[in-house]
Amino acid sequence: MKKAFIFCIITMLFVLGSMPAEAAYLVYQNGTLPMVRQKVKVDINNQVAVTRLEMSFYNPNDYTIQPNIRFPIHEKASVQQFSLTDSEGNVFAGTIEESNKATQVFNEAKAEGMMPAMAVQKQPGIFETSIGAIGPKSHATVMIEYSEILTYSRGNVSYLLPFNVKQYQEPNLETSAISVTITDQKEISTVVSLSHDIYAEKAENGTWNVVFEKNNYLPAGDFRLNYDVKAEALATNFLTTRPEAGQDGYFMLMLSPAEIISAEDIAMRDIVFVVDTSGSMSGRKMEQTKRAFDFFVKRLNENDRFGIVAFSSQVNTWMPELLPVSDENRKVAGAFIEMLYASGGTNIYGSLQAALKLFDQSEGRTRTLVFLTDGEASTGITDSNTIVRDFNAANTAQVRTFTLGVGSSVNTVLLNKIAVENRGEALYLSENSQNIDQELMAFYESISTPLLVDLALDWGNAEVSDVFPKTLPNIYQGTQLVITGRYKKGVSADITLTGFLNTVKQSFPVKAVFAEESNENLFVSRFWAKAKADDLMLQMQTYGQKPELKDEVIALSKKYQFATPFTSFVAVSTTPVPQVSQQAAARNNARNEPSSARNTSAMARPGASSGSAPTRTIVRRTEAKSLSLWGATGFLPIGALAVPNFRKARQQARGKACFANQRVLMGAIEMYNMDHNEMITEMNDHVIDDLVQGKYLKAHIVPAEQDCCFGSTGPLNQDGVIICAVHGCPDMPFDANTDPAVKEQVRMGKFYDLGNGGVVSGHVEIRYEGETWFTRIWNSWLADVLNLLINVPLFIIGLVFSLYLMYAILSVPFKIIGGIIALFSGKES
Structure with a gap:
């Protein structure tokens, strides 16, 4: 059945500054859903980077989940595309709508039985989007495309991609791939990455191609790429686009100061x-x-x-x-x-x-x-x-x-x-x-470090309008000034930037070609629209919200497809997603689970036992109560620490040894499943033999106790765990405080007897027998009487000794003070 999604409402806030680098991850109410693949394609053209990021996730559960995607971008970046692809390749793309209408679409879809989802910015520079649904055993791929102007400092351009996946998940990615194409009007001299091992190659036309790819890899740090360009005293980039000849075009001018300066240049x-x-x-x-x-x-x-x-x-x-x-x-x-x-x-x-x-x-x-x-x-x-x-x-x-x-x-x-x-x-x-x-x-x-102050631009014979920023800032060392606006006619113009350095007027000519018609650099139009929207938003934040300014921001957002506090991305699929709740999935599993096996729907393995297995009864003798020395606690403060409970320590050691065996066995099963299409999904009489023969285990598991029986809860190739009928598992250890009903429930199913090398099923029972007449008398009253006869006097003696010792310690300072006083009194006399 075709999986469907409703995807999503994204709200982007515009603020100043930069953001901490975080990786993408998918979260839902029961934890984190790991990413399985990541593919990134980056096109850098004259310091403007367009990043297309595809992230694939897998829902291994038997129920539908509604996860949230969280991904950080630079706060001045512009998200221009956002889509979701289901397991069968159906793509649902988002478009910009006014927030009220987007909310209406959300509510209508919910009423019609669809799976609506909303997303808001959780903090500056990080947006979070809820996916309508990922069905059981299904994949989902999220595509995010955003553009940003890269930072420039002293001839060096830097690109940063949040890539620290290890911060949010433990499983490796099946594939992690990044491809980058770099072009620039200026000559690119070097391309390096100090964070990752990349392959960089320069093409004949001056374009650089960069590739990073690894399989079965978990990225543990952000991807950073730097390249150097050769520039003059004031480096300039001038870009234009004019997709419609009858409409005003768009331009962007980037100005960067000299790479090397002296004190006289400040x-x-x-x-x-x-x-x-x-x-x-x-x-x-x-x-x-x-x-x-x-x-x-x-x-x-x-x-x-x-x-x-x-x-x-x-x-x-x-x-x-x-x-x-x-x-x-x-x-x-x-x-x-x-x-x-x-x-x-x-x-x-x-x-x-x-x-x-x-x-x-x-x-x-x-x-x-x-x-x-x-x-x-x-x-x-x-x-x-x-x-x-x-x-x-x-x-x-x-x-x-x-x-x-x-x-x-x-x-x-x-x-x-x-x-x-x-x-x-x-x-x-x-x-x-x-x-x-x-x-x-x-x-x-x-x-x-101000290098040029009181700036002004002479546009020559070019007719420009709506230029941002309206007031030009100073140019400082290590910064870049970006100016954007619109123009009427396609002309070649001599632009002049003027400013002052210590009362001396400085002039910098810029050769600029305003294209008559061009479909290149289309991101320039969106950058201009976002700059104008930012200016309008700042006016509203400073002087109060006005309806005409808000309407203009909404119109810019819808025309140029970028999000604002007043608009959102929204997309609706036409096919409802099968709804399987976690509780319903649990009931279905319990209903379909026979007494002889726990995972009948799991993929069968060659050689697995298909017959019924005998029921196992573990017989244990009733142990006699041990004598305790609780009376030693009277010898404070070390008495309580000096009397170890050897029996309890021995039991804890056996439990820890059993848990260690479970971890070793689970690790071997995980390695086996990575190498085989037909995976181990449950414990049976062939599992350990197959693991030993395949060199996944060096030898058979030595049980911590003779009666240890290992079974599995849930599919071992997904989120199942190994559990011992005697000791439980690390997440649920069996001890004296464990509810007997819980133990009884866990011991139902199929278990592999480590001692006898066979499978037992139906019920693992622990029966206590072989109690002698002396043990019965000892446990009923004799042990308690002897404990009192030994420990009550011992406690009284210890308490008297502790009080005397405390008195002796506390009296020492007073004796010393008294001696000093007596000594001085003797000198005076």
Whole structure:
């Protein structure tokens, strides 16, 4: 019967920053469903990577499951395709719909007996999608395709694929394959991977092909690929697409600074660090922030001038004016930062005004303010509009302002407004992050070395519109500036980028061809649409949600097929999936399971016994109670430890030996099943002989006790386990506390008698007999009487001894003190 799926609703949030690398995995209510195959195809064209990832999963259960796929991508990446393929090759692709309509489709499908599924972003950069259903013994393959702009630093381009599958599962993948094609307008000199052994080959046309493939392999680390390109002082990539001649085209311009710089190439800068030291910053948050700000000071450039402002209810300025960078000033600033502590309220207004007063009107210097807080204004002027209005009015020096918010209590509207209206950016960090200091350091590294400031673009004879970002940021070392927009006519244009370096105007010409008509680089149109949607979303986050802005975001999302908080991917199949619950599957297995075997539906093996097996009764003698020495516990504190229970230890050792035998046998069966199509699914009288003959076992299993009988619960080629009728299994050991009904239930079925080398079935019974008259009297009352006669006096003696010993120990300090007093008294007299 054709398996069918309804797949899925994906909600993508747009935020700044980068994400931790995690691998894909499939989870459901009873645990984790491992991946069996992974195939990745990556096309990198002029630093834009399109990753097509196929992940195959298998449901080994007898019931239908509804798992969730979780996969991380870069937060600025754009998911452009998403589909699910069932075991028979039927593909169900997703399309973009408004969230309300997607929810309606979901509910209607559910009412019609389909298997609807929804997915939301669980955290920034990670989306989770529920598959409608994977039927029993069925495969499912998920395809995700997303595009992203790769990071560029000093001539090196890097690509990262989350590939640490070992973090989420133990079974190896049958196949793990990655193929990468790299093309670039600039010459590619080298391609390397420091994480995996790759095969890289350069084609005649300059394209590089990279291959990594392994079978029976469990990836334990992310896949990282780096390649070097030769570029001029300012590396540029210019891409266009115009699929419809009658419509405006799309362009993308990437600008990267020089690979090698000297101190003279760094812009002179005035920078002020403002740090919140209110009471809510106490503890680990304060310590990590201090560590990060100390790092900021140590990373200052030699031509910088700097200042520090700390604030809580009051504002504390480190120095009344900006100081040049020197070893002495760094040392004094570090001491000031180290002395900061958290207390009081949050005077945001006063701290911002104090910071602006430190800047002067010196020419040829770029000005930067870094402001960090974890809360809302609570002291002084607290109205957000007043704070922003007065800050903008006082910012006559055109200070570029970066705002950093820590935790969920920050006033994001306030921080966004300050950053947006003062040519900066807002960055938000999780309060639960264990590495706040590392994230702050990474942020500062990205702005620590300005190379070109106050940028402007002259588009020449090209007619462009809707260019993003609207305000060009500075160019910093190790960063890349990406500009996207639309154009009207196909022309060849001379674009000029201008900026300033220490009062000297710098100009960089860019040769650009705006195509009249082109179906290449179609991802550029989606990148432009996402950039515009991001800008609209930022406006709504800063100035409030407006219906016309929301409608425009939805229209962009539906036209260019990418997800937003207002839209979702949704797909519906037409065939319902057979619904088999876990409880129903268990009942069916119990109903179909005969007394002579546990897995009649399992694949038969040649040579397996087909006849009935005899019932096994294990006869044991009733053992006499042992004398105990619980009275020794009176000799505290070591008495209880000095009397071992040898019988219990012996029983535990036998159980552990039996469990070790089970693990060895299970490992041998797993290796056998990997090498054979006809697998071992249950214990029978041929299993151990076959394993020994096939060299999967060196010798026959030596039982921990003569009466050990091994059986199996569930198919051994799937999720079944081996269990002993006497000791149980590691997950369910049999001891005195085990429910007899549980033991009785487990002992029903088929077991292999390790001692006699045959199969017993129907029932494994343990019967106690051979009790003598003395044992009967001893166990009934004589052992208890002797235990009391021995242990009561022993306990009293031990208790008296322990009290005396405690008195002697406690009196020693007093005797010493008394002796010292007597000694001094004697000297005085």
